[in-house]
Amino acid sequence: NAGVTQTPKFQVLKTGQSMTLQCAQDMNHEYMSWYRQDPGMGLRLIHYSVGAGITDQGEVPNGYNVSRSTTEDFPLRLLSAAPSQTSVYFCASSLGSGNAYEQYFGPGTRLTVT
Amino acid sequence: GENVEQHPSTLSVQEGDSAVIKCTYSDSASNYFPWYKQELGKGPQLIIDIRSNVGEKKDQRIAVTLNKTAKHFSLHITETQPEDSAVYFCAALNSGGYQKVTFGIGTKLQVIP
Numbered sequence: 001n002a003g004v005t006q007t008p009k010f011q012v013l014k015t016g017q018s019m020t021l022q023c024a025q026d027m028n029h030e031y032m033s034w035y036r037q038d039p040g041m042g043l044r045l046i047h048y049s050v051g052a053g054i055t056d057q058g059e060v061p062n063g064y065n066v067s068r069s070t071t072e073d074f075p076l077r078l079l080s081a082a083p084s085q086t087s088v089y090f091c092a093s094s095l096g097s098g099n100a101y102e103q104y105f106g107p108g109t110r111l112t113v114t
Numbered sequence: 115g116e117n118v119e120q121h122p123s124t125l126s127v128q129e130g131d132s133a134v135i136k137c138t139y140s141d142s143a144s145n146y147f148p149w150y151k152q153e154l155g156k157g158p159q160l161i162i163d164i165r166s167n168v169g170e171k172k173d174q175r176i177a178v179t180l181n182k183t184a185k186h187f188s189l190h191i192t193e194t195q196p197e198d199s200a201v202y203f204c205a206a207l208n209s210g211g212y213q214k215v216t217f218g219i220g221t222k223l224q225v226i227p
Contacts, residue, residue: 004157033215035217040123040219041219042120042203042217042218042219042220043158043203043217044217045214045215048214058214090157090158092157101146101148101163101207101215102148102160102163103148103150103158103160103215105150105157105158105159106157107155107156107157108155108156108157
């Protein structure tokens with residue numbers, strides 16, 4: 001199993017540009033989440049999904065869109081990039097049933113918006 | 115919503131000494147408390163967890179304690195080694211519904227050889 005994969009690893013955008021951060025998992029996990037990591041602020045939840053076709057907002061959703069058309073993929077879209085979105089983005093998945101709460105994280109995407 | 119506070123933000127210890135990281139949470143409905151280790155350039159990885167019906171759990175050099183009354187939980191690493199150097203995150207989760215996880219801000223642990 002590859003686990004959780006994210007692409008790209010690094011990205012530089014200009015203010016106003018749009019892009020999609022890709023996330024895929026091959027563990028047949030129902031739950032998937034996007035977090036951003038900023039110095040001194042830990043991991044903050046952007047959006048999450050409890051299954052294909054079902055998404056919801058997390059703590060910091062503004063400026064981001066998600067969709068979940070398949071169990072495996074959960075892309076994160078930046079609609080119009082702003083310098084405040086400079087961050088490291090992590091995708092995570094978990095089984096989401098029974099007592100299986102462990103989240104598996106991808107390697108992250110480091111995004112810089114100039 | 116849940117609020118998780120984590121202390122200290124940085125911690126330096128000599129190799130072989132113990133390290134303790136402390137967290138508090140606010141939501142009494144939280145019932146699962148994982149700890150994640152993040153090495154440089156990687157995503158966080160679960161190292162140990164504890165559920166609200168248990169007061170302490172050990173796994174080799176790592177232990178976690180939970181005080182539900184005080185809403186405190188702590189990570190203890192004994193006989194620290196240079197490879198323990200990383201950022202450690204505590205978290206709290208309410209297992210009802212989506213199982214939303216709230217993370218602390220992280221503790222950067224440096225083990226000095």
